[in-house]
Amino acid sequence: MCSLTKTLTYLRYSNRVLGLSPRLYSSNTPQYETLAVSVPKKYVYHVELNRPKNFNTFTPTMWKELVTCFSALSDNPECRVVILSGQGKHFTGGIDLNGFVESASKAHELSDVARKARFLYKMIGQYQDGITALENCVKPVLAVVHSACVGAGVDLITAADVRYCTEEAWFQVKEVDVGLAADVGTLQRLPKVIGSTSIARELCFTARKLPAKEALEIGLVSKVFPDRDSAIQQVLEVAQSIASKSPVAVQVTKQSLIYSQSRPTPEGLEHIRVMNQTMLQSDDLTKSAISQATKTEAEFDDL
Numbered sequence: 001m002c003s004l005t006k007t008l009t010y011l012r013y014s015n016r017v018l019g020l021s022p023r024l025y026s027s028n029t030p031q032y033e034t035l036a037v038s039v040p041k042k043y044v045y046h047v048e049l050n051r052p053k054n055f056n057t058f059t060p061t062m063w064k065e066l067v068t069c070f071s072a073l074s075d076n077p078e079c080r081v082v083i084l085s086g087q088g089k090h091f092t093g094g095i096d097l098n099g100f101v102e103s104a105s106k107a108h109e110l111s112d113v114a115r116k117a118r119f120l121y122k123m124i125g126q127y128q129d130g131i132t133a134l135e136n137c138v139k140p141v142l143a144v145v146h147s148a149c150v151g152a153g154v155d156l157i158t159a160a161d162v163r164y165c166t167e168e169a170w171f172q173v174k175e176v177d178v179g180l181a182a183d184v185g186t187l188q189r190l191p192k193v194i195g196s197t198s199i200a201r202e203l204c205f206t207a208r209k210l211p212a213k214e215a216l217e218i219g220l221v222s223k224v225f226p227d228r229d230s231a232i233q234q235v236l237e238v239a240q241s242i243a244s245k246s247p248v249a250v251q252v253t254k255q256s257l258i259y260s261q262s263r264p265t266p267e268g269l270e271h272i273r274v275m276n277q278t279m280l281q282s283d284d285l286t287k288s289a290i291s292q293a294t295k296t297e298a299e300f301d302d303l
């Protein structure tokens with residue numbers, strides 16, 4: 001082996017062992033089996049569902065990796081905003097039906113109803129955690145959907161902060177068609193996201209395909225782009241704009257929105273009051289004020 005090949009082999013090996021990838025904007029990009037993480041711009045992380053040959057369907061590994069990945073990004077001071085998209089033909093075809101049948105059939109190996117129930121209760125909880133990981137991540141998550149977003153995909157994107165899609169994208173709350181009541185978030189989040197229980201219930205009961213145009217009309221997505229590349233490019237600009245602002249202000253804003261979405265207003269007000277009795281003392285406040293007054297860009301410390 002020539003010395004250059006040896007060096008490259010060593011670098012690839014040490015990066016893999018250390019969980020690092022040689023990226024320009026960060027020294028901190030762990031890789032996963034079902035998710036690809038990159039850092040396209042400073043402070044902007046891109047998470048891609050990475051099972052393109054299987055339409056990015058959700059496997060037991062993917063549910064677990066969503067938790068690990070979004071929890072790591074939440075804790076990563078170099079990350080200020082996350083873009084979530086899918087590789088390949090579709091954003092996602094939902095849960096991997098073969099894997100799901102296999103996992104669920106493990107319950108049937110148990111002889112007693114209480115033990116079967118406990119097994120399934122745990123499994124559903126683990127899957128719910130994979131979706132809720134997006135909400136628990138204090139950095140804003142911007143989802144970009146192209147082509148199909150089926151079943152678990154809708155659960156996933158309704159836990160994101162902002163949603164965008166391409167013109168040929170479509171959404172389907174498919175669960176009733178496969179004999180399930182959706183149980184990892186759509187029933188709880190979709191009505192709040194679109195602000196219409198009537199439309200949400202119609203979509204959940206009928207499992208009809210919702211095209212991009214209608215998704216925009218009902219407020220499921222903020223904007224529709226011609227194709228995936230232009231969508232990612234434009235959303236990258238939104239992400240950079242968010243990343244340029246005080247991470248204290250942005251992250252506490254997300255925490256307050258999430259906390260308040262399922263609580264009465266007085267509780268939300270108390271929560272932000274307690275948060276801001278500390279956060280208003282941050283240097284970010286002064287830096288932002290100076291930047292606004294002088295029309296200059298502020299540099300904020302990592303958070």
Ligand SMILES: CC/C=C\C=C\CC(=O)SCCNC(=O)CCNC(=O)[C@H](O)C(C)(C)COP(=O)(O)OP(=O)(O)OC[C@H]1O[C@@H](n2cnc3c(N)ncnc32)[C@H](O)[C@@H]1OP(=O)(O)O
Pocket residue numbers: 055057089090092093094095096097098123124127148150151152153174175178180183184
């Ligand atoms: C505790 C429970 C937690 C979560 C539960 C979540 C529930 C769900 O996610 S419900 C939704 C489940 N998904 C589906 O029902 C997928 C339905 N499939 C489709 O809509 C389409 O196949 C497609 C994903 C949009 C892809 O369309 P297209 O590009 O036209 O390819 P096809 O020819 O339809 O499919 C090719 C091949 O892929 C198989 N396949 C598609 N999706 C899945 C899947 N989710 N799991 C397993 N296999 C899937 C499809 O059956 C075809 O297989 P062949 O053997 O080639 O026929």
